[in-house]
Amino acid sequence: MNITILKYIFFELLRSRFVISYAVFLAAISAGVAYFSNDELKTSLTLLNVVLFIVPLVSLIFGSIHFYDSEEFIEFLLTQPISRNTVFRAEFLALASSLSIAAVAGLIPALILNGISSTFIFLLFISASLSFIFTGLAFLSSSMNSEKVRGIGLSIIIWLLMSVLFDLIVVLLIVVFSNYPLERFIIIVTALNPIDLGRILILLKTDASAMMGFTGASFKDFFGSTAGMIASAFSLVMWALIPYLFAIRTFRRKNF
């Protein structure tokens, strides 16, 4: 694997105005929330909503924009004796890791102000994995569409689907099938959406889990167990891996 390209793109991105302002923006929010709440649990919960909303959105949109913007650079690289796989992998890893670093760095002020806690470490972990997952999805949508507008449009649709529509559909299903035992079904369904998975993993770590009553207890039973932890980690990894593999497949067959 060619590290040089990865390093080059990575540092280029870290220096870019967008990534820096993204980190600063998150830092401002997290510092503000931590300053006004003074309670690390509440801070974690508020920042959880921010992370679940913003990280996927930024990763998707900026991922697509970056992909289209570096099309000429990619074309240039491909004229050299480098495989398409190497180029794509470098692009993906560079972008995903720089976005993860920006997200984690943006949350650090809250950590400094409120002190460290396992919930917060979890939050950092979730935001990093969401960055990877949604960068992969962004690359998939961009490599599938040669037109920039369509690619970005598809990214926005993916975001809308996963952060809003998916939940609405699940709620609808729960209401419609409320006469059936749904616990197991819901656990499977939530594991299918990385945003929901992140939310539930954090919620179960906080005392909000007590509100979930009997139903919550069964979720906690699953997600708190080793099997549940492995399953959710597996789901997150799959969410990062599968779109990436599909994207690299499309990229290899793409006509430049």
Place this chain on the structure above:
Amino acid sequence: MIRIRLNITVLLITLLTASVAGSKEITVCSTCGVTTIAQALAESSDGDVIILKPGIYKEHSLTVANRIELRADEGAVLDADKKGPGITIKHDSVRIAGLTIRNVDVSYINDLSAVMVDNVSGCVIERNVIEDTFFAIYLAGSSMCKVEGNRIQGQAKTESSSGNGIHLWKCSAMYVADNQITGHRDGIYLEFVSSSSIRGNYSGRNLRYGLHFMFSDSNSYSGNTFENNGAGVAVMYSKFIKMTGNTFKNNWGESAYGLLLKELYDGLLEDNLFFRNTAAIHVEGSNRIEIVRNDFIENGWALYLLGNSYENKVTANNFINNTFDVSSNSSRNNNFYSENYWDKYKGYDLNRDGTGDVPYRPVSLFSVILEKSPESIIMLRSVAVDILDAIERVIPSVIPETLIDDRPKFTRYSNDRDKGTS
């Protein structure tokens, strides 16, 4: 030898003076003439004072059959050594003060207790320390007793193998104040108790309830703190209960309430603080309760009113940072809400009279959905649900049409109760 003789002379003198006055003082210590409490009780007659000097007295199953006063110095310990109950009071107007009682064993047949008050009128049990007992203070069929300033500490493990801190059964006109009760099943338990007052107690870390009412009418409790109990307070099958100035705090857990009202009629709930309870108040089949000027802060559910509750009045309360303000299993509203401060209120106040110009609907769509299918709690704090709630508030179609606060307060009621929330 000289000391004993001296003691005997002192005793004789006291006996002499006491008999002159009609009452005597009996001092109990390991070197005194009287070395056991049982002996002192046997020798005592009405009006006597038994003074317990510091030391550990390994005695149990004591019975007080005369009108005496048992005054213990600091360090006087009655250790029942898990062999039986502590003291049973069977005479009117007995006073027990300053005694430390320990180690009354769990029994599944008898209600063993450190102090048992059996069918008397008038007694004072104050400033005692009671540790590791099954029941601590058990009052049955009595009236006009004062239970004040006791420190009660249990080691309850399970509900079935533990007793209550202060247990009142079939009593009237009791005064229970400034006690500290931890680690029992119920902190304070009342069954068939009337006209009694419970004030300034601290009841925490009890397995079931901090305070538990059953079939007890016309009582009041005020200024108490209920913290970290299985559930804060349960008031069941009672009438005319006054609840003022209490703090219900951190009663948090899968089935925890700050306050559970079941079949309570004509209660008054005023100036209380509910802070971080899973459900601050759970109301079931209760009518005509006035919920006035309370603070609901950071609870899961502030008010959970089941549909079988009628004509309750919720006025002038603060609702701050609760996940759900009001929740109900009914689509009708039989209760009255007015002039509360709701932090989620998004209205405006054009004429600046302090009252919002558009009504507030305290029931959110999500809480209605949750009521129908509890599994949807998995969507707690989801963006989608927040959007749904916002839409529903603008154009209500599912949430109870009539459940509204017509005159929502625009600014928070100020009081210094929220000091307790830090």
